[in-house]
Amino acid sequence: MDFQYSPKVQELQKRLIAFMDEHIYPNEAKFHGEIAENRRKGDAWVPTVLMEELKKKARAAELWNLFLPESEHGAGLTNLEYAPLCEIMGRASWSPEVFNCSAPDTGNMEVLARYGTPEHQKQWLVPLLNGEIRSCFAMTEPAVASSDATNIESRIERDGDEYVINGRKWWSSGANDPRCKVFIFMGKTDPDNPNKHQQQSMIIVPRDTPGVNILRHLPVMGFDDAPHGHAEIVFENVRVPASNMLLGEGRGFEIAQGRLGPGRIHHCMRLIGLAERALEKMCQRTLTRVAFGKPVAEQTVTLERIAEARIMIDQARFLVLNAAQMMDTVGNKAAAKEIGMIKVAAPNMACQVIDWAIQAHGGGGMTDEFLTHAYAGARSLRIADGPDEVHRNQIGKLELSKYKTLKR
Incomplete structure (x- = not known):
């Protein structure tokens, strides 16, 4: 590289x-x-x-x-x-x-x-690209373990020239924002399909469609993340034109995989910046605070944590750059292991670095808005876009697959 x-x-x-x-x-x-x-x-x-x-x-x-x-x-x-x-x-x-x-x-x-379609792009993509509206991705559900997307129970059923949508979603980021005008909704169109990865579809749902009911906002460790936020939503007999279907019935899982790859790496890229800033705040704080006759920065435990933070951030950055290069050169599917690796490594790294920065601030760390909000965000990303456990399982299986084909 x-x-x-x-x-x-x-x-x-x-x-x-x-x-x-x-x-x-x-x-x-x-x-x-x-x-x-x-x-x-x-x-x-x-x-x-x-x-x-x-x-x-x-x-x-x-x-x-x-x-x-x-x-x-x-x-x-x-x-x-x-x-x-x-x-x-x-x-x-x-x-x-x-x-x-x-x-x-x-x-x-x-x-x-x-x-x-060109019509979808004219109606929704152009105003999103112009920053005139915002959007929401409605995938995760409270009633099932959504870390396995094939568990999704929401239904999308054809009725003439329309689809009828029913289901309950949560952690639907951005739905609370009054600028949010459109949802991309994932549900099952063919729940009996023997291929469980062809049961789901994705469809466009305008925010003001009758039957779309936002129940509540969901705080993250006490932060409401307003005016963006995360919502629990009930879709009750929501009717949209059949033309709102994306790519075709049964293609939802395929779309999700294409969507989540770049999304995961973007989160990891941002976390590196967040961790860098937490380390900066940690260094600045410990250089100006004196305990037991010398700056906190000179205490051995502090030096060790600063060193470990530097190592961990740089390791995560190199992993992200490697995954990014693979996505560019061999595609998201071939880079699945590398994407999974950074999705585990970056949030865990950020949580640790931010935690050390909070500790270095003493009592002030518990009230520092940047650090506490940064920790909540980093911790949530050990769950969002697939929890650590799912990514570790995938990484392990991909690693083992190299040896299953070897002749002994």
């Missing part, structure tokens, strides 16, 4: 770092303050004025849709080229939206770009 970033990527890195320094870090308190003020007024889900202002600035700076490859609407970057940029954006949990590079919109845009 060539670890040298191309001149194009280096230039984008410089511009992105400059934008973060000028517009993101100085506005963190303002952003969270605006949400807090909306919460005090009784509606935390009101989109912030600041976000919309910064989105205009990012678009004007041509730092927009950086995630989308091979598109007139995106930067045309490979996964390997996007990785260091995604890491920079990940240093502030709310900043990816500024650049129209936040989940679940990125995954949904890729689905619509790859599998949507």
